[in-house]
Amino acid sequence: MKSLLKMMIGLVFAFWFFILWACKSLLSNDTPITISTWDTILFSFSYLVSTVVALIYVRFTPNGKIHIFLSIPTLLWGLSTAQVFTHQYHPYDTLMSVIGLLGSGAIMFFSILMQRKSPNFT
Secondary structure, three states: OHHHHHHHHHHHHHHHHHHHHHHHHHHOOOOOOOOOHHHHHHHHHHHHHHHHHHHHHHHHOOOOOHHHHOHHHHHHHHHHHHHHHHHOOOHHHHHHHHHHHHHHHHHHHHHHHHHHHOOOOO
16 A cells, blocks of 8 residues: 555656646747746746655655656656757746756656665665
């Protein structure tokens, strides 16, 4: 039962980070990209809060394996960051992509690190 609960929480985190990626993609989807400062601040704050909640979950849940569920959203953030560095659309778009990649990467890194430190590492 506990394993099922951990899997459901991991799926919720993966879905939430996918929704944040989709929100960022919708903000920067216009042909002349017009992202306001307020949109960037709101996105950055919501992503920061989400990342902190995920890191707290990783810290206090033994063998949570959230990195398995966040691999697809992290891949999407990585592709998005590579695209904005290649085409250099808008500074706020670049900032949001880098924040997303760093946040997802940090969660994955700490999740893998905490799993390796757990006594029942398999």
